[in-house]
Amino acid sequence: MSLPEPADLTSLVLRTDFADERLWETVRDALDAVDEYPHATCVAERRFADARVADLVAWDAAAPEGERVSYVFLADAAALADPEHPLLAVDLAYEPGRTFRVPVRWFPDVSANLSLANMDFAEFADTADEGDGTYRGFGED
Numbered sequence: 001m002s003l004p005e006p007a008d009l010t011s012l013v014l015r016t017d018f019a020d021e022r023l024w025e026t027v028r029d030a031l032d033a034v035d036e037y038p039h040a041t042c043v044a045e046r047r048f049a050d051a052r053v054a055d056l057v058a059w060d061a062a063a064p065e066g067e068r069v070s071y072v073f074l075a076d077a078a079a080l081a082d083p084e085h086p087l088l089a090v091d092l093a094y095e096p097g098r099t100f101r102v103p104v105r106w107f108p109d110v111s112a113n114l115s116l117a118n119m120d121f122a123e124f125a126d127t128a129d130e131g132d133g134t135y136r137g138f139g140e141d
Contacts, residue, residue: 002063003056003072003092006041011111013073013087015044016051023080030085030104039111040073053090053097060092068092071114071121073102086134091121100128102135110135 006012013031015024024044031040051074060068070093079087084103089110091098098121102110113119128135 002067003060003069004041004043004045005067005069006115007038009112009115010039010041011071011073011107011115012069013040013042013075014048014051014056015042015075016048017075017077017080018044018046018049019077020080024075027075027080027085027087027104031107034104035108037108039108039115042075053088053099056090057092057096061096070094073107073111089121089124089135091125094121095125098122098125100125100133100135106135106137109137 003014004012028042031042032038056072070091072090072092073087074090076088079085079101084105086101086103087107089100089102102124110124114121114124124135127138
C-alpha cells in the first residue's frame, strides 16, 4: 500500500483514528484556522485506520522511489483527544520510524520548513520536549 502524495507545499496528515467524526472535523478546522495558507493535505481513508508507525515505514519503503513520502503526520487517537491536537510526526526517509508530536499551533512552522526542505525532520525532533516528545517551537514564544 502506498501513501497518498500531499498537495504542493503541504504536508500529509493521515487520519488513523475513526472513532469520532466530530473530533476529526475539529482537528481539520484547527489546521485550516492556524494560518492563512494551507499547510496540510488531510486524508481520511479507512485503509489507514489504526495504522502504526512500523506500517507506514514499511508501506513507504515498498513504494516505487518516485512515490515515496519523506514524512507524514498522523491524526491518531491521542491527537484527536488532546485539546492541543498534537499530531504525530513520523520520519519515513532519514531515520525511518523516528517520531515527535506537534500541536496544531506549531504545525505551519514544521510543515512549511519540511516541505521546502529548509530544515530537516531531526532538527524538529531534536528540539521536542524530552518528557513527552512534543515540539513546541524553538523557545521564541
